[in-house]
Amino acid sequence: MHDHPHPNQPDEEDGPFTEYRLLEVALRELLIEKGVIMHAELHKTYQMMDDRGPHNGARMVAKAWSDPAYLDLMRRDATAAAKSIGLEPTWLNLIALENTDAVHNVVVCTLCSCYPWPLLGLPPDWYKSRAYRSDVVQNPRKVLAEFGTTLPETVEVRVHDSSADMRYLVVPKRPEGTEGWCEEQLAELVTRDSMIGVVPALTKEGL
Amino acid sequence: MAHKSLTDYRGVHDLGGVLCEPFAPDEHDYAPWEKRVHAVRELLATKGLLRVDELRRAVEGLGEEKYRRLSYYEQWIWAMTQIMLERGIVTDAEIGARVEAVRARLASDG
Numbered sequence: 001m002h003d004h005p006h007p008n009q010p011d012e013e014d015g016p017f018t019e020y021r022l023l024e025v026a027l028r029e030l031l032i033e034k035g036v037i038m039h040a041e042l043h044k045t046y047q048m049m050d051d052r053g054p055h056n057g058a059r060m061v062a063k064a065w066s067d068p069a070y071l072d073l074m075r076r077d078a079t080a081a082a083k084s085i086g087l088e089p090t091w092l093n094l095i096a097l098e099n100t101d102a103v104h105n106v107v108v109c110t111l112c113s114c115y116p117w118p119l120l121g122l123p124p125d126w127y128k129s130r131a132y133r134s135d136v137v138q139n140p141r142k143v144l145a146e147f148g149t150t151l152p153e154t155v156e157v158r159v160h161d162s163s164a165d166m167r168y169l170v171v172p173k174r175p176e177g178t179e180g181w182c183e184e185q186l187a188e189l190v191t192r193d194s195m196i197g198v199v200p201a202l203t204k205e206g207l
Numbered sequence: 208m209a210h211k212s213l214t215d216y217r218g219v220h221d222l223g224g225v226l227c228e229p230f231a232p233d234e235h236d237y238a239p240w241e242k243r244v245h246a247v248r249e250l251l252a253t254k255g256l257l258r259v260d261e262l263r264r265a266v267e268g269l270g271e272e273k274y275r276r277l278s279y280y281e282q283w284i285w286a287m288t289q290i291m292l293e294r295g296i297v298t299d300a301e302i303g304a305r306v307e308a309v310r311a312r313l314a315s316d317g
Binding site: 017018019020021022023024025026027028029030031034036037041042045046049108110111112113114122124125126128129130131132133134135136137138143146147161164198 | 220221222223224225228229230231232233234235237240242243244245246247249250251254256259260263266275277278279280281284285287288291296297301302305306308309310313
Protein backbone atom coordinates (compact mmCIF):
# COMPACT_ATOMS: atom_id res chain seq x y z
CA MET A 1 0.00 0.00 0.00
CA HIS A 2 1.36 3.38 -0.93
CA ASP A 3 0.09 6.64 0.42
CA HIS A 4 2.72 8.87 -1.13
CA PRO A 5 2.73 10.81 -4.43
CA HIS A 6 3.81 9.28 -7.72
CA PRO A 7 7.49 8.39 -7.36
CA ASN A 8 10.30 9.27 -9.72
CA GLN A 9 11.69 5.86 -8.99
CA PRO A 10 9.18 3.02 -9.17
CA ASP A 11 8.17 0.89 -6.19
CA GLU A 12 9.44 -2.21 -7.92
CA GLU A 13 10.48 -5.48 -6.42
CA ASP A 14 14.10 -5.42 -7.48
CA GLY A 15 13.25 -4.88 -11.16
CA PRO A 16 15.70 -5.55 -13.99
CA PHE A 17 19.33 -6.34 -13.31
CA THR A 18 21.24 -3.21 -14.21
CA GLU A 19 25.03 -2.99 -14.23
CA TYR A 20 24.91 -1.41 -10.80
CA ARG A 21 22.80 -4.22 -9.42
CA LEU A 22 25.29 -6.72 -10.85
CA LEU A 23 28.00 -4.73 -9.09
CA GLU A 24 26.05 -4.94 -5.82
CA VAL A 25 25.95 -8.74 -6.01
CA ALA A 26 29.59 -8.97 -7.10
CA LEU A 27 30.98 -6.73 -4.37
CA ARG A 28 28.89 -8.34 -1.63
CA GLU A 29 29.93 -11.86 -2.67
CA LEU A 30 33.61 -10.92 -2.83
CA LEU A 31 33.53 -9.22 0.58
CA ILE A 32 31.92 -12.29 2.13
CA GLU A 33 34.30 -14.75 0.41
CA LYS A 34 37.30 -12.75 1.57
CA GLY A 35 35.98 -12.75 5.13
CA VAL A 36 35.75 -8.95 5.20
CA ILE A 37 32.10 -9.24 6.21
CA MET A 38 30.12 -12.28 7.31
CA HIS A 39 26.66 -13.51 6.37
CA ALA A 40 25.56 -13.49 10.01
CA GLU A 41 26.67 -9.88 10.48
CA LEU A 42 24.87 -8.85 7.34
CA HIS A 43 21.63 -10.45 8.48
CA LYS A 44 21.96 -8.77 11.85
CA THR A 45 22.37 -5.46 10.03
CA TYR A 46 19.22 -6.11 7.96
CA GLN A 47 17.35 -6.74 11.21
CA MET A 48 18.69 -3.55 12.77
CA MET A 49 17.59 -1.63 9.69
CA ASP A 50 14.10 -3.11 9.96
CA ASP A 51 13.88 -2.01 13.59
CA ARG A 52 14.65 1.60 12.69
CA GLY A 53 11.92 3.99 11.76
CA PRO A 54 10.02 7.09 12.80
CA HIS A 55 8.51 5.19 15.76
CA ASN A 56 11.87 5.65 17.49
CA GLY A 57 12.04 9.40 17.02
CA ALA A 58 8.34 9.62 17.91
CA ARG A 59 9.03 7.97 21.28
CA MET A 60 11.60 10.66 22.04
CA VAL A 61 9.29 13.49 21.01
CA ALA A 62 6.33 12.10 22.97
CA LYS A 63 8.50 11.73 26.03
CA ALA A 64 9.83 15.26 25.63
CA TRP A 65 6.24 16.53 25.45
CA SER A 66 5.34 14.64 28.61
CA ASP A 67 8.38 14.77 30.81
CA PRO A 68 10.10 18.13 31.52
CA ALA A 69 13.24 16.39 32.79
CA TYR A 70 13.52 14.46 29.52
CA LEU A 71 12.93 17.62 27.48
CA ASP A 72 15.72 19.26 29.44
CA LEU A 73 18.04 16.34 28.66
CA MET A 74 17.09 16.53 24.97
CA ARG A 75 17.95 20.23 24.95
CA ARG A 76 21.33 19.59 26.54
CA ASP A 77 22.33 16.28 24.95
CA ALA A 78 19.91 14.66 22.52
CA THR A 79 22.29 11.75 21.92
CA ALA A 80 22.16 10.92 25.63
CA ALA A 81 18.39 11.33 25.57
CA ALA A 82 18.12 8.73 22.79
CA LYS A 83 20.45 6.38 24.60
CA SER A 84 18.58 6.79 27.90
CA ILE A 85 15.46 5.15 26.45
CA GLY A 86 17.40 2.34 24.82
CA LEU A 87 17.60 3.73 21.30
CA GLU A 88 20.51 2.81 19.09
CA PRO A 89 22.37 5.92 17.96
CA THR A 90 25.05 6.10 20.57
CA TRP A 91 27.50 7.06 17.84
CA LEU A 92 25.37 9.88 16.48
CA ASN A 93 25.85 13.50 17.49
CA LEU A 94 22.24 14.48 17.69
CA ILE A 95 20.73 17.93 18.24
CA ALA A 96 17.06 18.34 19.06
CA LEU A 97 15.36 21.38 17.51
CA GLU A 98 12.26 22.56 19.30
CA ASN A 99 9.48 24.15 17.32
CA THR A 100 7.67 26.90 19.18
CA ASP A 101 5.14 29.61 18.42
CA ALA A 102 8.08 31.84 17.46
CA VAL A 103 10.44 29.43 15.66
CA HIS A 104 9.92 26.66 13.12
CA ASN A 105 12.88 24.37 12.35
CA VAL A 106 13.41 22.35 9.19
CA VAL A 107 16.29 19.99 8.38
CA VAL A 108 18.23 19.37 5.17
CA CYS A 109 21.55 17.95 4.05
CA THR A 110 22.57 20.24 1.21
CA LEU A 111 25.65 18.21 0.27
CA CYS A 112 24.13 14.76 0.27
CA SER A 113 21.74 12.87 2.54
CA CYS A 114 22.82 13.00 6.20
CA TYR A 115 19.79 12.16 8.31
CA PRO A 116 19.14 10.72 11.77
CA TRP A 117 18.28 7.33 10.25
CA PRO A 118 18.58 5.28 13.43
CA LEU A 119 15.65 7.36 14.69
CA LEU A 120 13.70 7.88 11.46
CA GLY A 121 14.67 4.99 9.18
CA LEU A 122 15.94 5.54 5.65
CA PRO A 123 15.18 9.02 4.30
CA PRO A 124 12.51 9.61 1.66
CA ASP A 125 13.69 10.33 -1.89
CA TRP A 126 12.62 13.95 -1.71
CA TYR A 127 14.97 14.57 1.20
CA LYS A 128 17.88 13.46 -1.00
CA SER A 129 16.59 15.21 -4.12
CA ARG A 130 18.56 17.97 -5.79
CA ALA A 131 15.57 20.27 -5.64
CA TYR A 132 14.99 19.94 -1.89
CA ARG A 133 18.66 20.34 -1.05
CA SER A 134 18.88 23.40 -3.23
CA ASP A 135 15.61 25.11 -2.52
CA VAL A 136 14.87 24.63 1.16
CA VAL A 137 17.79 26.85 2.17
CA GLN A 138 16.85 29.49 -0.39
CA ASN A 139 13.12 29.58 -0.01
CA PRO A 140 12.01 27.37 2.86
CA ARG A 141 8.48 28.74 2.98
CA LYS A 142 7.89 27.78 -0.65
CA VAL A 143 9.14 24.24 -0.02
CA LEU A 144 7.08 23.93 3.15
CA ALA A 145 4.04 25.00 1.14
CA GLU A 146 4.57 21.94 -1.09
CA PHE A 147 3.85 19.90 2.02
CA GLY A 148 0.81 22.01 2.80
CA THR A 149 2.58 23.86 5.58
CA THR A 150 2.03 27.60 5.72
CA LEU A 151 3.40 29.55 8.64
CA PRO A 152 2.54 33.08 9.73
CA GLU A 153 5.16 35.66 8.71
CA THR A 154 5.75 36.26 12.41
CA VAL A 155 7.20 32.77 12.78
CA GLU A 156 10.94 32.59 12.14
CA VAL A 157 11.93 29.67 9.89
CA ARG A 158 15.33 28.16 10.64
CA VAL A 159 16.91 25.71 8.21
CA HIS A 160 19.55 23.38 9.63
CA ASP A 161 22.15 21.77 7.37
CA SER A 162 23.15 18.30 8.56
CA SER A 163 26.60 16.82 8.26
CA ALA A 164 28.32 13.48 8.59
CA ASP A 165 29.09 14.37 12.19
CA MET A 166 25.91 16.17 13.23
CA ARG A 167 22.26 15.18 12.77
CA TYR A 168 19.06 16.95 13.76
CA LEU A 169 15.70 15.84 15.08
CA VAL A 170 12.87 18.35 15.06
CA VAL A 171 10.57 18.31 18.09
CA PRO A 172 7.28 19.55 16.64
CA LYS A 173 4.88 21.56 18.74
CA ARG A 174 2.58 19.46 20.87
CA PRO A 175 -0.90 19.61 19.32
CA GLU A 176 -3.64 21.32 21.25
CA GLY A 177 -6.23 19.26 23.03
CA THR A 178 -3.86 16.47 23.96
CA GLU A 179 -3.62 17.24 27.65
CA GLY A 180 -3.61 14.08 29.70
CA TRP A 181 -2.61 11.82 26.79
CA CYS A 182 -0.10 9.11 27.60
CA GLU A 183 3.22 8.89 25.74
CA GLU A 184 2.04 6.02 23.53
CA GLN A 185 -0.96 8.05 22.35
CA LEU A 186 1.13 11.15 21.81
CA ALA A 187 3.72 9.22 19.78
CA GLU A 188 1.04 8.39 17.21
CA LEU A 189 0.79 12.09 16.40
CA VAL A 190 4.49 12.36 15.60
CA THR A 191 5.18 11.59 11.95
CA ARG A 192 8.48 11.24 10.15
CA ASP A 193 7.91 14.44 8.20
CA SER A 194 7.10 16.36 11.39
CA MET A 195 10.51 15.35 12.76
CA ILE A 196 12.20 16.58 9.57
CA GLY A 197 10.22 19.76 10.10
CA VAL A 198 8.25 19.99 6.87
CA VAL A 199 4.86 19.50 8.55
CA PRO A 200 3.47 19.92 12.05
CA ALA A 201 2.56 16.93 14.18
CA LEU A 202 -0.83 15.42 13.44
CA THR A 203 -3.75 16.94 15.26
CA LYS A 204 -6.12 14.97 17.44
CA GLU A 205 -8.60 15.15 14.57
CA GLY A 206 -5.96 14.14 11.99
CA LEU A 207 -5.19 10.79 13.63
CA MET B 208 29.38 36.29 -21.36
CA ALA B 209 28.92 32.53 -21.40
CA HIS B 210 26.64 31.16 -18.73
CA LYS B 211 28.60 29.38 -16.05
CA SER B 212 27.58 25.84 -15.24
CA LEU B 213 27.21 24.61 -11.70
CA THR B 214 30.61 22.97 -11.66
CA ASP B 215 32.41 26.12 -12.79
CA TYR B 216 32.27 27.45 -9.31
CA ARG B 217 31.21 24.71 -6.95
CA GLY B 218 31.10 20.94 -6.67
CA VAL B 219 28.27 19.15 -8.43
CA HIS B 220 26.99 17.93 -5.06
CA ASP B 221 27.08 21.39 -3.47
CA LEU B 222 23.50 22.35 -4.11
CA GLY B 223 22.50 24.63 -1.26
CA GLY B 224 20.69 27.66 -2.63
CA VAL B 225 21.29 26.79 -6.29
CA LEU B 226 17.75 26.80 -7.63
CA CYS B 227 17.73 24.11 -10.24
CA GLU B 228 14.59 22.03 -10.42
CA PRO B 229 10.99 22.20 -9.29
CA PHE B 230 10.57 20.43 -5.98
CA ALA B 231 8.07 17.60 -5.59
CA PRO B 232 7.87 15.62 -2.36
CA ASP B 233 7.88 12.12 -3.85
CA GLU B 234 9.39 8.91 -2.63
CA HIS B 235 9.49 5.18 -3.38
CA ASP B 236 9.66 2.08 -1.22
CA TYR B 237 13.27 0.95 -1.14
CA ALA B 238 13.99 -2.15 -3.18
CA PRO B 239 15.71 -5.09 -1.48
CA TRP B 240 18.92 -4.49 -3.45
CA GLU B 241 19.02 -0.90 -2.23
CA LYS B 242 18.68 -2.08 1.36
CA ARG B 243 21.48 -4.58 0.78
CA VAL B 244 23.76 -1.78 -0.44
CA HIS B 245 22.89 0.20 2.67
CA ALA B 246 23.57 -2.76 4.98
CA VAL B 247 26.95 -3.55 3.42
CA ARG B 248 27.96 0.09 3.68
CA GLU B 249 26.98 0.21 7.30
CA LEU B 250 28.84 -2.99 8.09
CA LEU B 251 31.98 -1.75 6.35
CA ALA B 252 31.69 1.50 8.33
CA THR B 253 31.43 -0.29 11.67
CA LYS B 254 34.57 -2.23 10.75
CA GLY B 255 36.41 1.01 10.02
CA LEU B 256 36.76 0.16 6.33
CA LEU B 257 34.56 2.90 4.90
CA ARG B 258 34.03 6.32 6.40
CA VAL B 259 30.99 8.36 5.47
CA ASP B 260 33.11 11.28 4.23
CA GLU B 261 35.11 8.84 2.14
CA LEU B 262 31.96 7.54 0.51
CA ARG B 263 30.77 11.06 -0.19
CA ARG B 264 34.11 12.02 -1.70
CA ALA B 265 33.80 9.08 -4.08
CA VAL B 266 30.20 9.99 -4.95
CA GLU B 267 31.29 13.55 -5.64
CA GLY B 268 33.93 12.15 -7.98
CA LEU B 269 31.30 10.67 -10.27
CA GLY B 270 31.19 13.75 -12.47
CA GLU B 271 28.17 15.88 -13.22
CA GLU B 272 26.54 13.67 -15.84
CA LYS B 273 26.63 10.48 -13.75
CA TYR B 274 25.88 12.34 -10.55
CA ARG B 275 22.63 13.50 -12.09
CA ARG B 276 21.74 10.27 -13.91
CA LEU B 277 22.47 7.58 -11.34
CA SER B 278 20.00 6.77 -8.61
CA TYR B 279 21.11 7.20 -5.03
CA TYR B 280 22.07 3.59 -4.37
CA GLU B 281 23.64 3.26 -7.81
CA GLN B 282 25.91 6.12 -6.73
CA TRP B 283 26.59 4.37 -3.46
CA ILE B 284 27.50 0.96 -4.86
CA TRP B 285 29.80 2.57 -7.40
CA ALA B 286 31.45 4.69 -4.69
CA MET B 287 31.74 1.79 -2.25
CA THR B 288 33.47 -0.27 -4.91
CA GLN B 289 35.90 2.60 -5.59
CA ILE B 290 36.82 2.79 -1.91
CA MET B 291 37.28 -0.98 -1.65
CA LEU B 292 39.58 -0.79 -4.69
CA GLU B 293 41.51 2.14 -3.19
CA ARG B 294 41.97 0.27 0.04
CA GLY B 295 43.15 -2.83 -1.79
CA ILE B 296 40.38 -4.96 -0.34
CA VAL B 297 39.27 -6.03 -3.81
CA THR B 298 40.97 -5.65 -7.18
CA ASP B 299 39.64 -4.42 -10.49
CA ALA B 300 40.18 -7.87 -11.99
CA GLU B 301 38.21 -9.58 -9.22
CA ILE B 302 35.31 -7.16 -9.58
CA GLY B 303 35.28 -7.46 -13.36
CA ALA B 304 35.37 -11.25 -13.30
CA ARG B 305 32.70 -11.49 -10.63
CA VAL B 306 30.32 -9.12 -12.42
CA GLU B 307 30.58 -11.34 -15.52
CA ALA B 308 30.08 -14.48 -13.42
CA VAL B 309 26.96 -13.03 -11.83
CA ARG B 310 25.67 -11.97 -15.25
CA ALA B 311 26.21 -15.49 -16.63
CA ARG B 312 24.58 -17.06 -13.61
CA LEU B 313 21.50 -14.87 -13.95
CA ALA B 314 21.28 -15.62 -17.68
CA SER B 315 21.40 -19.37 -17.06
CA ASP B 316 18.78 -19.05 -14.30
CA GLY B 317 16.56 -17.58 -17.00
